[in-house]
Amino acid sequence: MSVIELKNINKDFGKGISKVQVLRNVNFQADRGELSLILGPSGSGKSTFLTIAGGLQTPTSGTVTVEGQQLEQMTAKERDELRLNKIGFVLQSYNLLPYLNVGDQFALVRKIKKNGNMTEEELRVLLKELGIETLLKHYPDEMSGGQNQRVAIARALYPNPEIVLADEPTAALDSSRVEVVGELLKQMAVQHNKAIVVVTHDLRLRNYADHIYQIMDGKLSQEK
Ligand SMILES: Nc1ncnc2c1ncn2[C@@H]1O[C@H](COP(=O)(O)OP(=O)(O)OP(=O)(O)O)[C@@H](O)[C@H]1O
Ligand SMILES: [Mg+2]
Numbered sequence: 269m270s271v272i273e274l275k276n277i278n279k280d281f282g283k284g285i286s287k288v289q290v291l292r293n294v295n296f297q298a299d300r301g302e303l304s305l306i307l308g309p310s311g312s313g314k315s316t317f318l319t320i321a322g323g324l325q326t327p328t329s330g331t332v333t334v335e336g337q338q339l340e341q342m343t344a345k346e347r348d349e350l351r352l353n354k355i356g357f358v359l360q361s362y363n364l365l366p367y368l369n370v371g372d373q374f375a376l377v378r379k380i381k382k383n384g385n386m387t388e389e390e391l392r393v394l395l396k397e398l399g400i401e402t403l404l405k406h407y408p409d410e411m412s413g414g415q416n417q418r419v420a421i422a423r424a425l426y427p428n429p430e431i432v433l434a435d436e437p438t439a440a441l442d443s444s445r446v447e448v449v450g451e452l453l454k455q456m457a458v459q460h461n462k463a464i465v466v467v468t469h470d471l472r473l474r475n476y477a478d479h480i481y482q483i484m485d486g487k488l489s490q491e492k
């Protein structure tokens with residue numbers, strides 16, 4: 269069974285003549301141990317797709333199933349629990365808390381989710397790998413876009429989620445950092461048996477993908 273499955277997903281915004289169809293009959297599944305890449309230009313529906321896959325938005329029609337549980341049949345509280353325990357999000361806007369330094373961003377995760385997170389040593393290795401180990405006392409507005417992006421990636425991986433949903437995780441990174449992040453996400457899939465789903469327009473990530481999809485005007489097609 270796929271760890272995450274979208275069936276006949278449609279998403280519209282607005283009504284009547286102002287209705288915009290953002291996702292059209294999207295079918296998708298992701299398995300553990302694999303990195304799936306969804307490529308598409310700006311406005312094609314990538315963020316909408318990803319936030320629906322992770323239960324942050326609801327589709328207009330269709331079903332999303334995560335680890336055998338159909339999201340629309342769950343209560344909001346159950347969905348929150350599922351997200352907390354199983355899904356790591358790297359959102360396009362980084363979503364770091366502006367009033368917490370980097371170290372405290374991780375401390376906050378520990379407060380909300382007490383068990384099953386990376387050990388201190390694993391976190392140290394991860395931060396080093398991402399080249400952000402010296403930034404623990406820095407606040408988001410004291411760091412570059414690329415540094416914020418790497419902190420957001422580390423924060424998503426820290427709780428050890430089974431599923432990682434990443435929205436443009438390399439948009440602010442130079443090529444050498446893209447390689448580091450690509451390798452890291454691939455390693456998370458292969459060595460830690462996670463399902464990694466990345467939406468992006470960054471073609472540099474193609475090398476790391478097991479499956480590649482294109483999204484265009486809300487229609488998804490599989491290329492690999
Ligand atoms: N809440 C909303 N209300 C109305 N339209 C929306 C809303 N969210 C997204 N859209 C529209 O849906 C389309 C897809 O948006 P989405 O953010 O999913 O694209 P994207 O592929 O992530 O783009 P980008 O690469 O720029 O991040 C766009 O035309 C956008 O204007
Ligand atoms: Mg987007």
